[in-house]
Structures are given as C-alpha cells and as structure tokens.
Amino acid sequence: KSIHSRANWSSDSESDSSEAECLYHVVLLGDHGVGKSSLANIFAGIQEKDAHKHIGEDTYEGTLMVDGEETTLVVMDTWETEKQEEDEKWVQDYCMQVGNAYIIVYSITDRSSFESASELRIQLRRIRQAENIPIILVGNKSDLVRSREVAVEEGRACAVVFDCKFIETSASLHHNVHELFEGIVRQIRLRRDSKEI
Ligand code: GDP
Numbered sequence: 001k002s003i004h005s006r007a008n009w010s011s012d013s014e015s016d017s018s019e020a021e022c023l024y025h026v027v028l029l030g031d032h033g034v035g036k037s038s039l040a041n042i043f044a045g046i047q048e049k050d051a052h053k054h055i056g057e058d059t060y061e062g063t064l065m066v067d068g069e070e071t072t073l074v075v076m077d078t079w080e081t082e083k084q085e086e087d088e089k090w091v092q093d094y095c096m097q098v099g100n101a102y103i104i105v106y107s108i109t110d111r112s113s114f115e116s117a118s119e120l121r122i123q124l125r126r127i128r129q130a131e132n133i134p135i136i137l138v139g140n141k142s143d144l145v146r147s148r149e150v151a152v153e154e155g156r157a158c159a160v161v162f163d164c165k166f167i168e169t170s171a172s173l174h175h176n177v178h179e180l181f182e183g184i185v186r187q188i189r190l191r192r193d194s195k196e197i
C-alpha cells in the first residue's frame, strides 16, 4: 500500500502552493465489495484528463469547482477490511486519523455492510472525539432495485442518528456520484466557514 503525504508530491505541483488550505483528504470507509473503489475511480474520471493526478495506488487527487470556488480533494481508497494482518492494521489506524472528511459506504443490497457502516461511524466518533468531521453516509448500488435489503428510509434515519449527510448512489450508472463529492466539498466548507467566525 502506498500512502502519499502532501510532502511527497507538493514539490511537483507548480500552481497550488498558495491554496494549500483548500486541499482536503477524504477517506472512503466501508466493507469489502460495497463499491468504494468504483466510486474513487469515478472521482478520478470526473476530472479533466490533466486536472487530476493519480498520486498513489489507491489515492486520487482532483480539483472540483463547486459554487464558483475550487477545492482540491485527495480521495483515499486505502481502507480494506478483508486484510486483518497486523501490518495492515496501521493502514486502518492511519485512515481513521488522516481524513479531513469521510465517506462511509454500504451496499443497499447487503444489510451486514449497513451494520458495518454504523460501527465505522461509532469508531470514527470515538477516535476523533473532539472534532466535528464531515461525514457522508452512502448507500451504493441503488441500481440493484430487486436485490435491495436496506430501504432508503433506513439509510436516511441512520444518518439523522449519526448526525451526518446521506445519499444513495449507483457507481454503475454514475448516478449521484458527482453530487456525493460536491456534497463533501460543501460539508468541508461549512465547517471551515463556521470556524472563521
Ligand atoms: P470495494 O471493495 O468497496 O472497493 O468495491 P468495488 O468498487 O471493488 O466493487 C465491488 C463490486 O461491486 C464490483 O464488481 C463492482 O463492479 C460492483 N459495483 C460497485 N458499485 C456498483 C453499483 O453501483 N451497482 C452495481 N450493480 N454494482 C456495483
């Protein structure tokens, strides 16, 4: 696993050093198979060809124009729950520490992934107690209507309890994926702007 810190790649970015405060790490969390990598790949593809850099095996940088303002996200698809070996544990700990925002993904066709999402939210709250971190709960695979195990209302209710945003996406159909990343940018800005006051 290659996880790149800003220090590793900022040297080759010529234009954005003055906008360093506009760069945020967004970590994808969720069970294996829910669609994290699919969402990350779409994020990478959303960008103009040369406006994003593939900066690591599972890490993507891209700049989004949202509400007339540019924000650069570093999307990290480094979470992997299948691997429980000790030397992979640090990656999970790192993921929990490094994010400026989190996307917690479950599959609407897999109730156990929905339960895992709740556990991840609780874990995150425990580790990052004092912070008010933006989190979006994502019910992915909304195209698989006939295999649905988690109702939209359940996802929405869960998000209310956990005090986070909620969206259903389909990585296959690219439905709501752009909206998801725009939503993360808006959540980050809300926190930032309220700190300035
Ligand atoms: P990850 O383990 O969370 O990274 O999940 P992947 O992105 O590798 O996706 C796991 C499988 O689910 C792959 O076969 C994807 O093609 C499929 N998949 C991901 N998103 C969707 C979706 O929105 N709809 C459908 N039908 N399949 C999806």
Ligand code: MG
Residues within 6 Å of the ligand: 036, 037, 038, 077
């Ligand atoms: Mg993956």
